[in-house]
Amino acid sequence: MPSETEKSMSALSDEFNDARIDESDQDKSDDISLPAHVAGSGSLERLVDTARDYARAAASDNTLKAYSKDWKHFARWCRLKGTEPLPPSTEMIGLYLADLASGSGPSPALSVSTIERRLSGLSWNYAQRGFTFDRKDRHIATVLAGIKRKHARPPVQKEAILREDILAMVATLPYDLRGLRDRAILLLGYAGGLRRSEIVSLDVGKDDTPDSGGWIDILDQGALLTLNAKTGWREVEIGPGSSDRPARFMRSSNGFTSPGSISGQCLRAPRGMATRRLRTASATNMSRG
Known part of the structure; x- marks a missing residue:
C-alpha cells in the first residue's frame, strides 16, 4: 500500500502534469x-x-472546456496504465472506452452519450x-458498438409545458412592473419556443449590451424576435x-409606447437591479414551472 507521502507526491505530480497540459492546449490554440x-x-x-480569433471561435467556450477536460482525463488514464497519449493508439483508445463504460474503482460507468463526447474530445x-x-x-x-448495444438507453423526454400550464404560471405573478416584465418574458419564451439561454440573452433593443443574444421588435402584426442561435442569426x-398571447399582452400592458420599438418599461429592470440577473431569474422561474 502506498504511504501518505507517496499519495501526496503523486497528487502533486498529477497537478503539475495537468497544468502542463493546460499550457500546451493554450499553445495549440495559438x-x-x-x-x-514567408517574411x-x-x-x-x-x-x-x-x-x-476565428480559430478560437470554431467551438464554444463550454465545448473547448469539455474537450480540455477530456484530454486531461485521458492523459492521466494513460499515465496510470504506464503509457503515453501521444502518438494516438487505437488499441489504447478502445481500452479507454471500455474502461469508461464498465467503471473502475470509485469512478462510475459513464453513459453512452458521455463516452461518445469523450471520443469526440480526443479526436479534436x-x-x-x-x-x-x-x-x-x-x-x-467494435468496442463502441458493443457499448451502445449493451448500455444504450432511450433519451429521457421532458414533459412539454401546455397552454394551461403557462397560463397558470403567469397567473401567479403580480401586476407591478416586475410582474409585467416576467409575464412578457415567460410568454415570449413559450410562444417562440425559446431555450432558456436564448431567453436570458434577449435585450430590449439592438446593441443594448456587448454580448447581446438578440432583441425584440413589436410590430402591428405581432412580435419579431431576432436571435443569435448556435447556427447563426435567425428570426422568430x-x-x-388571442388575448393571452405575448404580443397582444405586451401592447395592452402599457409596457411599450409604440409598435416597432420597445422603449417602454415592460422588459426593463426595476431600479437598482441588474437587467441580466433579472432576466436569468425569470427564465429560471419558467424552468421550475
Whole structure:
C-alpha cells in the first residue's frame, strides 16, 4: 500500500502534469502562424491574429472546456496504465472506452452519450496536435458498438409545458412592473419556443449590451424576435393571436409606447437591479414551472 507521502507526491505530480497540459492546449490554440519561408509584415501579422480569433471561435467556450477536460482525463488514464497519449493508439483508445463504460474503482460507468463526447474530445485534441486516428478502426468501432448495444438507453423526454400550464404560471405573478416584465418574458419564451439561454440573452433593443443574444421588435402584426442561435442569426415571428398571447399582452400592458420599438418599461429592470440577473431569474422561474 502506498504511504501518505507517496499519495501526496503523486497528487502533486498529477497537478503539475495537468497544468502542463493546460499550457500546451493554450499553445495549440495559438499555433496558427506564418510559414517559415514567408517574411513577416504588419498586414500579414494582423491576418494571423484574425485567423487565430476565428480559430478560437470554431467551438464554444463550454465545448473547448469539455474537450480540455477530456484530454486531461485521458492523459492521466494513460499515465496510470504506464503509457503515453501521444502518438494516438487505437488499441489504447478502445481500452479507454471500455474502461469508461464498465467503471473502475470509485469512478462510475459513464453513459453512452458521455463516452461518445469523450471520443469526440480526443479526436479534436489529436487534430490540434497534428495527429489523426480512424474512429472506424475495429479497436474503436467494435468496442463502441458493443457499448451502445449493451448500455444504450432511450433519451429521457421532458414533459412539454401546455397552454394551461403557462397560463397558470403567469397567473401567479403580480401586476407591478416586475410582474409585467416576467409575464412578457415567460410568454415570449413559450410562444417562440425559446431555450432558456436564448431567453436570458434577449435585450430590449439592438446593441443594448456587448454580448447581446438578440432583441425584440413589436410590430402591428405581432412580435419579431431576432436571435443569435448556435447556427447563426435567425428570426422568430409571433402573431398577435388571442388575448393571452405575448404580443397582444405586451401592447395592452402599457409596457411599450409604440409598435416597432420597445422603449417602454415592460422588459426593463426595476431600479437598482441588474437587467441580466433579472432576466436569468425569470427564465429560471419558467424552468421550475
